[in-house]
Amino acid sequence: MGRCIIDHAMLPLSPYAGRALCVTGNEWDRCAAIQELLAPAEVAHLFRRATPAMVRRGWTSVNAVAQITRNLAYIPDPPTCDLWGSPAYTLGRRRQGGDCDDIAILGQSALMLDPGTRSWVMTGLVQTLRGWAGHAWVEGCDREGWFLLEHGHVQRGARPGSYFADLALSADGCARAA
Numbered sequence: 001m002g003r004c005i006i007d008h009a010m011l012p013l014s015p016y017a018g019r020a021l022c023v024t025g026n027e028w029d030r031c032a033a034i035q036e037l038l039a040p041a042e043v044a045h046l047f048r049r050a051t052p053a054m055v056r057r058g059w060t061s062v063n064a065v066a067q068i069t070r071n072l073a074y075i076p077d078p079p080t081c082d083l084w085g086s087p088a089y090t091l092g093r094r095r096q097g098g099d100c101d102d103i104a105i106l107g108q109s110a111l112m113l114d115p116g117t118r119s120w121v122m123t124g125l126v127q128t129l130r131g132w133a134g135h136a137w138v139e140g141c142d143r144e145g146w147f148l149l150e151h152g153h154v155q156r157g158a159r160p161g162s163y164f165a166d167l168a169l170s171a172d173g174c175a176r177a178a
Helices: 027-037 044-056 061-070 100-111
Strands: 004-007 019-022 083-085 118-128 131-142 145-150 153-156 163-170 173-176
Touching: 019 027, 027 083, 027 100, 027 163, 027 173, 061 100, 061 131, 061 145, 061 153, 083 100, 100 118, 100 131, 100 145, 131 163
Parallel strands: none
Antiparallel strands: 004 019, 019 083, 118 131, 118 163, 131 145, 145 153, 163 173
């Protein structure tokens, strides 16, 4: 199928908790991986601590998730694998970070705890100074309207022209992006 499950038991020298999948570029693989890796229970402890103070300031859950992910390190995948990690893997004691798909999975998992927010992990391309590159981020809608969330930043209004989404992935299923 093109996927392999990597967990702490399989890699005895790994300092990371949680689980991760080596995901191929095909749509079925990405859909299956997201459904397996989204885990709100793995981030509930962060959300409970962060939310009360932030809500008093008028922040939405999207702002709270941005604050939580802002301090995570960018850790690129190994050259041989597009590694997608569960929130516990991304937040692991010695890892504390990941690349765009890891942060998007963590963010989506946290947003699933808020019944007033509807969101999806989006996969596609982003235009950089070096050209188009594969990317993952979270898009959705909350009480303030549409948002794009990635690694500590929230954008409101509309998806920038430098982003091209091909799939919208959630625990409920996957669809071609609009």
